[in-house]
Amino acid sequence: MDKILKTTDDMLDFLSTKNIKLGTYDDNKVSQFLTDNTYFFKLISYRKNFQFNNGQYYHLSFDTLVDLSNIDMRLRYMLVHFCLDIEHCIKTKLLNEITFKTEDDGYSFLAKYIASNNNPSKIKQKILTQIKRTNSKLYDKHHAQLPLWVVMECCEFGVLESILAFYLASNPNSALIKLNVNRIEAGDNNISLLSYVRNIRNKAAHNSVILNSITSKSGIILDITRANSLASELVIKAKISRQVRRKRLSISTIHDITTTLAIYDTFIESETMKKRRYKELQDFLKRAQREKELYVQNDEILSVYRYFNQITNYLIETL
Structure with missing residues (x-):
């Protein structure tokens, strides 16, 4: 125009x-x-x-x-409404799988996810900032040692997407594997089908x-x-x-x-x-x-x- x-x-x-x-x-x-x-x-x-x-x-x-x-x-x-239902559903299924079907707990898995990033300190700070902004009480209680459920509760959709992609990359038998994106298509990015949602x-x-x-x-x-x-x-x-x-x-x-x-x-x-x-x-x-x-x-x-x-x-x- x-x-x-x-x-x-x-x-x-x-x-x-x-x-x-x-x-x-x-x-x-x-x-x-x-x-x-x-x-x-x-x-x-x-x-x-x-x-x-x-x-x-x-x-x-x-x-x-x-x-x-x-x-x-x-x-x-x-x-x-559709997107919020999906977000809640995927968070629940992911947390349950990690808790009950892997050798990790919410603490060790999250530590591995953070360490896998190109800039671990930056991604950790991003997560902490989102938690503090969303729920200051949870931040005060857990910021020294982060459990995965707090991150799921407080962080933005993009963090869920990245965590899910990281999990699926090493858990091909997951019930969530249909959300995986072909790695050639994904390149070096941690993405899943949730990126389209x-x-x-x-x-x-x-x-x-x-x-x-x-x-x-x-x-x-x-x-x-x-x-x-x-x-x-x-x-x-x-x-x-x-x-x-x-x-x-x-x-x-x-x-x-x-x-x-x-x-x-x-x-x-x-x-x-x-x-x-x-x-x-x-x-x-x-x-x-x-x-x-x-x-x-x-x-x-x-x-x-x-x-x-x-x-x-x-x-x-x-x-």
């Missing part, structure tokens, strides 16, 4: 110049909406999903941008837009070899065609959401929790269709909807 848009008139002029229709809005309603609900640059980011030629967008209106922003808000709230969790928790990058026009395109086995297994079981799943999983945002759903379905054992979350997913997709006439000319968005609807139907049917 070359021109600096400072006033409502500038923003309305941008919409007009780019052929973005006002739809059911008029100038005053657009101004009021931007004042009360969101900021212009966030709202128009959804335009990237639509056809753009010769400096103009096609089949796009202000109504569509508003609808996508509302759908996106609901998506973020829903995905936070973290991508979604961070966007949702920080209230960042998600639906502005869900088509080949807008999203980051991945090398399809990055489509991990859990995500691939899920879409195959959902009977999504090879052509569709290759296209959808090559888009970073869709790949990460699909992986999150696959991890959820694989590792969450509570049928009650699954029913609740899958019902939320089903209700979200129903809401996404409420203004479906706004998208009839956008085959890619419709295809994304059908993709997740098919996955959701599979998840519900298999409960």
Whole structure:
């Protein structure tokens, strides 16, 4: 966007110049909406999903941008629940494995993890800082000798991800091994499939837009070899065609959401929790269709909807 848009008139002029229709809005309603609900640059980011030629967008209106922003808000709230459930589940399973199925305890394992890092003192200080910020009482009691459960309780998602990757590298028989990432792909980084969950969790928790990058026009395109086995297994079981799943999983945002759903379905054992979350997913997709006439000319968005609807139907049917 070359021109600096400072006033409502500038923003309305941008919409007009780019052929973005006002739809059911008029100038005053657009101004009021931007004042009360969101900021212009966030709202128009959804335009990237639509056809753009010769400096103009096609089949796009202000109504569509508003609808996508509302759908996106609901998506973020829903995905936070999925991610928090996964975080709790993986922490519990990891702690139980180390405690009951290995020769380590929470102290010796954590010491080995810290020592394995390129800069042990730096990673230890990072962990201590996160614990102190989260729970000062636990910090005061345990900072001299750290148990793993305190780290799990207090530290950020990225620390869990790194600890899990370290554990899986030397425990190939772990029940969590499906979260492992091919080491050639991972390179020298301690990552697991939780890295894709973290991508979604961070966007949702920080209230960042998600639906502005869900088509080949807008999203980051991945090398399809990055489509991990859990995500691939899920879409195959959902009977999504090879052509569709290759296209959808090559888009970073869709790949990460699909992986999150696959991890959820694989590792969450509570049928009650699954029913609740899958019902939320089903209700979200129903809401996404409420203004479906706004998208009839956008085959890619419709295809994304059908993709997740098919996955959701599979998840519900298999409960």
